[in-house]
Amino acid sequence: MLFSFFLQEGPANTTNYMIAGYAVIFGVMLIYLISLLVRQRNLQKDLEVLEEIQGEEQ
Amino acid sequence: MDSKPRLLTIIDIVTVVLLLIATYMVFFYAPQEAVMGDVQRVFYFHVAAGWVGMLGFIGAAVAGIIYLIKKDRKWDIVGLAAVEIGIVFIFINIVTGSIWARPIWNTWWTWDPRLTTATVMLLIYFAYLMLRQGIEDPDRRARFAAVYAIVGSLSVPLTYFSARIFRTIHPIVIGSGDPNATGSFDMTPMMLQTFMFGLLTFTFIFIDLFWHRIRLGRKADQIEQLRLKTME
DSSP: OHHHHHHOOOOOOOHHHHHHHHHHHHHHHHHHHHHHHHHHHHHHHHHHHHHHHHHHHO | OOOOOHHHHHHHHHHHHHHHHHHHIIIIISOOBTTTBGGGGHHHHHHHHHHHHHHHHHHHHHHHHHHHHHOOTHHHHHHHHHHHHHHHHHHHHHHHHHHHHHHHHSSSOOOOHHHHHHHHHHHHHHHHHHHHHTOOSHHHHHHHHHHHHHHHTTHHHHHHHHHHHSOOSSOOSSSOOOTTOSSOOOOOHHHHHHHHHHHHHHHHHHHHHHHHHHHHHHHHHHHHHHHHHHHO
16 A cells, blocks of 8 residues: 555646547537528528518519 | 617626526636546536526427417517527537547547437537528428427436436436446535536526527518518
């Protein structure tokens, strides 16, 4: 027990993997958020064009 | 388009604040795991992303059932929104799991039951999106999507229980898992608090994104109706 305590090494150096993991988490969430905003904007443009066409027809 | 509801704005703000606190807890409050080191911190958002993904797929199945009963297309919009969010978060879950596995299992990927069922689940819902694109008639598309989402949701419990039923090296942190699992650890109270707070935060992220995506779907539906009218 005592021996194993003295032989125990510190935690593995895995900081780079943690950074990569959180870059993926925040990166993907950000991309999805941007995609929602872009689609929202494009749909608004489409809606305006369609309403304009309908107005002209009437 | 109807203006943004006040409650949605409040949920937006609460979600951002919760995410900031959860991120702080992950990096500065939760202690470093004694063996795995910093990569263990990926676990907090990895599990939370899996939770959101599964919520999305189960939500899509519920929306599918309601659609088949009521035949109201708004439930198809809800189902699509749930699947899309589910895909995004299961993708995060799988990729972060792979990043964690590299230093712990010494490989980026292994065809372990949990990893395999999660990947199959993701592919099932990718197919859902692709197949929807191929159906022109909105009502037929909604009916097909509802049935598909209900059948596809069987993959959710299968994925969740795969690590508890089959022999696996995937660790089970909550409850008991395979003793041969590699990378298991016991959570200290501070780790548990961070984990639970992460789950709460991601539940808010789900509600927030879900609402926004439903609003987007309603707008797309409105445009589709207008287009059909214009073409007539």
